[in-house]
Amino acid sequence: MSTTRGLEGIVATQSSVSSIIESVLTYQGYDIDDLADNASFEEVIYLLWNGALPKENELSHFTQELANHAEIPKQIIDQMKAYPINKVHPMAALRTAISSLALFDEEADVMDEAANRRKAIKIQAQIPTIVTAFSRIREGLEPVAPRKDLGFAANFLYMLTGNEPDEIAVNAFNKALVLHADHELNASTFTARVCVATLSDVYSGITAAIGALKGPLHGGANEAVMNMLSEIGSVENVEPYIRKALDNKEKIMGFGHRVYKDGDPRAKHLREMSKRLTEITGETKWYEMSKKINEMVTSEKGLLPNVDFYSASVYHSLGIKHDLFTPIFAVSRASGWLAHILEQYSNNRLIRPRAEYIGPNKQTYIPIEQR
Numbered sequence: 039m040s041t042t043r044g045l046e047g048i049v050a051t052q053s054s055v056s057s058i059i060e061s062v063l064t065y066q067g068y069d070i071d072d073l074a075d076n077a078s079f080e081e082v083i084y085l086l087w088n089g090a091l092p093k094e095n096e097l098s099h100f101t102q103e104l105a106n107h108a109e110i111p112k113q114i115i116d117q118m119k120a121y122p123i124n125k126v127h128p129m130a131a132l133r134t135a136i137s138s139l140a141l142f143d144e145e146a147d148v149m150d151e152a153a154n155r156r157k158a159i160k161i162q163a164q165i166p167t168i169v170t171a172f173s174r175i176r177e178g179l180e181p182v183a184p185r186k187d188l189g190f191a192a193n194f195l196y197m198l199t200g201n202e203p204d205e206i207a208v209n210a211f212n213k214a215l216v217l218h219a220d221h222e223l224n225a226s227t228f229t230a231r232v233c234v235a236t237l238s239d240v241y242s243g244i245t246a247a248i249g250a251l252k253g254p255l256h257g258g259a260n261e262a263v264m265n266m267l268s269e270i271g272s273v274e275n276v277e278p279y280i281r282k283a284l285d286n287k288e289k290i291m292g293f294g295h296r297v298y299k300d301g302d303p304r305a306k307h308l309r310e311m312s313k314r315l316t317e318i319t320g321e322t323k324w325y326e327m328s329k330k331i332n333e334m335v336t337s338e339k340g341l342l343p344n345v346d347f348y349s350a351s352v353y354h355s356l357g358i359k360h361d362l363f364t365p366i367f368a369v370s371r372a373s374g375w376l377a378h379i380l381e382q383y384s385n386n387r388l389i390r391p392r393a394e395y396i397g398p399n400k401q402t403y404i405p406i407e408q409r
């Protein structure tokens with residue numbers, strides 16, 4: 039038996055949801071560059087779940103469906119109020135709240151395709167409501183109910199702040215959602231597929247995926263990048279900080295990637311957004327610091343920024359709290375997880391690889407008093 043550490047390069051399934059070929063990312067065959075510049079997040083969700091871009095009437099029906107299901111049960115809000123809110127990371131709160139949502143869905147364990155699609159709509163629609171409600175509850179504010187007349191991106195920002203966001207913020211947030219929606223067999227998507235391949239339910243798959251996304255080697259890196267930027271504090275401090283980190287063989291968050299060795303195609307969009315948004319807020323230092331870190335890490339280690347690097351200064355510029363960055367990743371990536379879950383159910387086989395045994399052999403049980 040031979041092993042490949044971290045399953046690098048192993049093709050574990052077939053999928054038609056998204057592809058990464060020669061560093062080009064496509065969703066159902068559409069280049070991410072094209073979608074980032076043109077598509078609404080709602081169109082992208084529809085595309086990932088249905089394999090085709092929606093016609094006008096299909097999009098308005100789909101958008102309405104999402105809006106109609108965006109409210110969460112009152113019990114979930116009450117439950118979040120009972121969390122030890124000052125100690126709980128919003129990703130942990132989201133993981134628990136999504137799992138709890140299943141308890142209030144009579145169809146949670148109904149496994150036919152129509153029921154699974156209904157659950158997909160509910161989960162996609164309700165994740166933003168949970169994330170924004172938790173954010174407000176911990177600030178001592180009441181959650182803001184979702185509005186049916188606002189699009190997905192606008193509604194998120196509205197529920198977060200209670201104010202209708204401007205067009206620049208909505209467009210930037212929409213683009214970030216589009217860029218994060220799916221990414222082939224990344225760790226959280228693989229987790230979701232492994233979970234539902236046992237014929238467990240959709241909520242379990244999403245709960246498991248949230249747990250995997252939370253780690254700093256995956257989605258948690260965007261918050262870690264912002265922590266690093268805050269710690270560095272100024273452009274002049276970049277050089278000594280990064281040099282020390284590299285000398286100590288520390289990982290620089292937001293750099294490197296298991297699949298992309300010559301660059302993550304999403305990063306250039308986020309870099310451009312970071313530049314523009316920091317100019318608008320007048321806090322260009324976040325972009326300037328990021329750019330300098332990028333130059334140093336790339337020239338000294340040959341590592342390029344991944345999706346998490348410039349997204350940190352983008353979300354910061356939108357006025358979003360740093361520990362909400364990864365939950366926002368989940369808001370977007372839920373669309374990809376759900377597409378993969380539906381795909382897994384449609385052609386399921388239990389996912390169960392092998393482990394090469396390297397432990398001791400031929401041991402004999404010794405009674406406890408003789409050990």
Ligand SMILES: CC(=O)SCCNC(=O)CCNC(=O)[C@H](O)C(C)(C)COP(=O)(O)OP(=O)(O)OC[C@H]1O[C@@H](n2cnc3c(N)ncnc32)[C@H](O)[C@@H]1OP(=O)(O)O
Pocket residue numbers: 044254255256257259288289290291292293294295296297339341344345346
């Ligand atoms: C949405 C996402 O999930 S994107 C990824 C988000 N995660 C991060 O940004 C965290 C920082 N990056 C990393 O930890 C890694 O690059 C990962 C997890 C993304 C990919 O990991 P792997 O494919 O296993 O690469 P691995 O960790 O083996 O790295 C290969 C080499 O590059 C180095 N390296 C990789 N990333 C970094 C980094 N960010 N900073 C410094 N060195 C790095 C490793 O130390 C290793 O060096 P070595 O061969 O001398 O030991």
Ligand SMILES: O=C([O-])CC(=O)C(=O)O
Pocket residue numbers: 220221223224225256296297344345
């Ligand atoms: O694909 C990966 O390994 C990580 C990643 O970039 C993502 O999930 O967006």
